[in-house]
Amino acid sequence: xxxxxxxxxxxxxxxxxxxxxxxxxxxxxxxxxxxxxxxxxxxxxxxxxxxxxxxxxxxxxxxxxxxxxxxxxxxxxxxxxxxxxxxxxxxxxxx
Amino acid sequence: xxxxxxxxxxxxxxxxxxxxxxxxxxxxxxxxxxxxxxxxxxxxxxxxxxxxxxxxxxxxxxxxxxxxxxxxxxxxxxxxxxxxxxxxxxxxxxxxxxxxxxxxxxxxxxxxxxxxxxxxxxxxxxxxxxxxxxxxxxxxxxxxxxxxxxxxxxxxxxxxxxxxxxxxxxxxxxxxxxxxxxxxxxxxxxxxxxxxxxxxxxxxxxxxxxxxxxxxxxxxxxxxxxxxxxxxxxxxxxxxxxxxxxxxxxxxxxxxxxxxxxxxxxxxxxxxxxxxxxxxxxxxxxxxxxxxxxxxxxxxxxxxxxxxxxxxxxxxxxxxxxxxxxxxxxxxxxxxxxxxxxxxxxxxxxxxxxxxxxxxxxxxxxxxxxxxxxxxxxxxxxxx
Numbered sequence: 001x002x003x004x005x006x007x008x009x010x011x012x013x014x015x016x017x018x019x020x021x022x023x024x025x026x027x028x029x030x031x032x033x034x035x036x037x038x039x040x041x042x043x044x045x046x047x048x049x050x051x052x053x054x055x056x057x058x059x060x061x062x063x064x065x066x067x068x069x070x071x072x073x074x075x076x077x078x079x080x081x082x083x084x085x086x087x088x089x090x091x092x093x094x095x
Numbered sequence: 096x097x098x099x100x101x102x103x104x105x106x107x108x109x110x111x112x113x114x115x116x117x118x119x120x121x122x123x124x125x126x127x128x129x130x131x132x133x134x135x136x137x138x139x140x141x142x143x144x145x146x147x148x149x150x151x152x153x154x155x156x157x158x159x160x161x162x163x164x165x166x167x168x169x170x171x172x173x174x175x176x177x178x179x180x181x182x183x184x185x186x187x188x189x190x191x192x193x194x195x196x197x198x199x200x201x202x203x204x205x206x207x208x209x210x211x212x213x214x215x216x217x218x219x220x221x222x223x224x225x226x227x228x229x230x231x232x233x234x235x236x237x238x239x240x241x242x243x244x245x246x247x248x249x250x251x252x253x254x255x256x257x258x259x260x261x262x263x264x265x266x267x268x269x270x271x272x273x274x275x276x277x278x279x280x281x282x283x284x285x286x287x288x289x290x291x292x293x294x295x296x297x298x299x300x301x302x303x304x305x306x307x308x309x310x311x312x313x314x315x316x317x318x319x320x321x322x323x324x325x326x327x328x329x330x331x332x333x334x335x336x337x338x339x340x341x342x343x344x345x346x347x348x349x350x351x352x353x354x355x356x357x358x359x360x361x362x363x364x365x366x367x368x369x370x371x372x373x374x375x376x377x378x379x380x381x382x383x384x385x386x387x388x389x390x391x392x393x394x395x396x397x398x399x400x401x402x403x404x405x406x407x408x409x410x411x412x413x414x415x416x417x418x419x420x421x422x423x424x425x426x427x428x429x430x431x432x433x434x435x436x437x438x439x440x441x442x443x444x445x446x447x448x449x450x451x452x453x454x455x456x457x458x459x460x461x462x463x464x465x466x467x468x469x470x471x472x473x474x475x476x477x478x479x
Contacts, residue, residue, distance in 0.1 A: 046225030057199045060198030064198070
């Protein structure tokens with residue numbers, strides 16, 4: 001991955017924000033986190049993971065549990081204490 | 096409250112033969128309107144909206160209750176809850192329009208997220224970029240502020256103060272009176288709901304609804320089969336009042352079809368129907384084949400929105416084949432309620448007459464209206 005990869009994701013992110021596309025935002029931020037993880041930049045990766053986590057939660061995506069697990073593993077999020085009250089729905093990214 | 100106001104309230108709580116109605120200020124004085132919010136609405140169980148307004152799990156709707164920003168949410172568990180519509184972080188409004196939530200409630204400002212029971216679920220970047228926790232942020236104590244609520248007959252009631260007795264106690268006498276109607280009701284759909292906007296204080300809509308005295312004059316069409324002498328007063332001091340009829344006739348289609356009746360009703364309901372105002376702000380009607388509710392929304396001191404919804408006795412009545420009958424039924428009720436508009440608006444104008452003393456009651460015909468005035472006055476006197 002390179003700076004070009006982040007630039008491409010950034011453009012897609014702006015477009016997804018523009019159309020308030022929560023599932024796409026979750027997937028794109030997760031992709032950005034992967035780039036930063038590969039570069040060894042944990043803080044930046046956790047920033048993007050947090051963004052992905054929030055949009056996954058809002059969209060009710062299954063991936064929110066895994067995203068939370070990664071944040072917890074890095075000391076960035078509280079460990080879950082019980083099931084959250086909303087159901088998670090598995091949905092593919094749009095667009 | 097000054098001595099004059101105390102004296103005026105004492106006059107209201109006299110027996111009906113001697114009592115006067117609430118003083119004009121209760122209809123025209125912004126200061127008393129503010130006090131009324133607390134003593135009459137927030138300290139009691141007020142009707143907020145209908146369950147049918149949020150029919151599916153995840154449905155959220157913002158709603159203002161006398162200026163208080165709230166939202167109603169039917170959670171993934173199917174339970175309706177009412178929350179203060181502000182984030183515990185910076186007080187931002189959380190739900191700005193009616194929507195169906197796929198997941199959590201996310202604040203649009205800094206994205207603090209709450210689950211459907213109001214628990215604060217995450218606080219992104221609260222400890223700095225990528226750090227979502229901080230010792231100073233105790234999520235367990237920062238959940239959404241839930242407003243005490245109860246759903247009865249698909250009406251969402253709230254008690255803002257949290258200090259009223261349970262709803263089951265508060266409305267026990269009406270629940271008991273209509274215990275035969277404690278069974279599932281089925282909303283008639285789009286054509287079974289309508290709204291009326293009236294330039295009047297909400298109390299005048301209650302007062303008019305309570306009594307049958309006006310029927311021959313204001314509703315001459317009803318009088319052709321439902322005469323004044325076919326009605327009786329319903330008075331439960333401190334709780335509800337209204338009127339009943341002995342000659343209810345179910346609506347029939349051109350082919351002679353009718354709506355299904357509720358199961359197991361006693362003989363009283365074969366030709367009987369009852370109409371009661373459950374204080375403060377919901378007007379109810381029960382019949383063998385349908386119920387309705389009118390939630391009075393005081394949008395201003397001299398303005399009231401009447402939200403009407405009609406419910407039926409079986410799911411079959413929701414069928415498309417019944418749509419014409421449901422529409423005709425709703426039009427009939429709407430026509431009746433519209434006939435009352437000039438009365439409640441006229442009384443509101445009359446309340447600006449500086450020498451009007453609150454009025455006298457017919458001891459025979461106005462008992463239900465006096466019971467409501469007595470209750471309102473008692474709410475103010477309780478707060479003294």
